[in-house]
Amino acid sequence: MLVLCLLVVVRTLRYTHWLKFHKVLSIVFLGLTLHCVRLMDTTDFGWLNLIITVAGSVAALILLFRGPGAKLREEGTIVETACEGATTRWVVETPLSGRVLPGQFVFAATDGEPLYPFSVAGIDKERITLLIRRLGDYTGEVVPKGTAVRLEGPWGAFRPVLDDRPQTWVAGGIGIAPFMAWLEAAAKTSHGPVTLCWCIRDLAKEVFADEVKAACELAGVTLRIFESRIRRATPAELLADSPERLAVCGGASLACGLRKAWRGAPEAFMTEESHWRHSK
Numbered sequence: 001m002l003v004l005c006l007l008v009v010v011r012t013l014r015y016t017h018w019l020k021f022h023k024v025l026s027i028v029f030l031g032l033t034l035h036c037v038r039l040m041d042t043t044d045f046g047w048l049n050l051i052i053t054v055a056g057s058v059a060a061l062i063l064l065f066r067g068p069g070a071k072l073r074e075e076g077t078i079v080e081t082a083c084e085g086a087t088t089r090w091v092v093e094t095p096l097s098g099r100v101l102p103g104q105f106v107f108a109a110t111d112g113e114p115l116y117p118f119s120v121a122g123i124d125k126e127r128i129t130l131l132i133r134r135l136g137d138y139t140g141e142v143v144p145k146g147t148a149v150r151l152e153g154p155w156g157a158f159r160p161v162l163d164d165r166p167q168t169w170v171a172g173g174i175g176i177a178p179f180m181a182w183l184e185a186a187a188k189t190s191h192g193p194v195t196l197c198w199c200i201r202d203l204a205k206e207v208f209a210d211e212v213k214a215a216c217e218l219a220g221v222t223l224r225i226f227e228s229r230i231r232r233a234t235p236a237e238l239l240a241d242s243p244e245r246l247a248v249c250g251g252a253s254l255a256c257g258l259r260k261a262w263r264g265a266p267e268a269f270m271t272e273e274s275h276w277r278h279s280k
Helices: 002-010 015-038 046-065 173-188 209-219 252-261
Strands: 073-084 087-093 105-110 116-124 127-133 148-155 167-172 194-200 222-227 245-249 269-271
Touching: 015 046, 087 116, 087 148, 105 127, 116 173, 127 173, 167 173, 167 252, 173 194, 173 209, 173 245, 194 209, 209 222, 245 252, 252 269
Parallel strands: 167 194, 167 245, 194 222, 245 269
Antiparallel strands: 073 087, 073 148, 087 127, 105 116, 105 148, 116 127
8 A cells, every 4th residue: 555655646657557557456356355255254244254355356357347437438539629738629529428517527538548537628519628638648649630539427526516605716727627617607507706716837828818718708707817937826815705615626736725724614615636536
């Protein structure tokens, strides 16, 4: 366990290696089940041990041969693509668009590549828009129109709660992606005062600036932009509008700092890290 924690911190393994490592753990678990069965007669919890062993073995076999989200898989086609700075935008035509809700994410991959998690930044009839940070592997490649895409999802419970209470949304860099889908929903739903705080490096180099501004204006959301090249925003500045709800997407350090400063109800604090673990 300590080795796993160390690998997460130093980030020495690529995403594809993590996928393979999870499958190795499934094989290790299946091997350990022999040990568990051998101990059934020597413990007072034999039947409980058997139930846990069987359930775990089924889950391990599913992970090895089908994958965890086989029932949520769909096919799609890239109908628009563009590389904008360090971000790639895909517009994908897929039946999955009818199931995606604002704030959710999907796993996507082109032929022969492993599935990666990507934020859904827009939902329009039979299409979804994905914003992809170009971090290497095939995420840094230009994929032509017409390319077939494998999709899985939707996943996550990081969804907007549009009511009369004042709220603040805090996005760090590419963390703006789910909020762009939230803005689409806010433009169609009545809501109380909402402030979107966008923490970026340099506004002049931000390719989505005009798009975000237009979406905020259409949704009736106040936009506040903080550029770290000038000065990093403090939690007090981000919470200046005294919100009753707070949603954060943009990294563990940003969420951690705001969680410490948050004085509202614990259930009114949302982060994509905790809510993306849950399915729809």
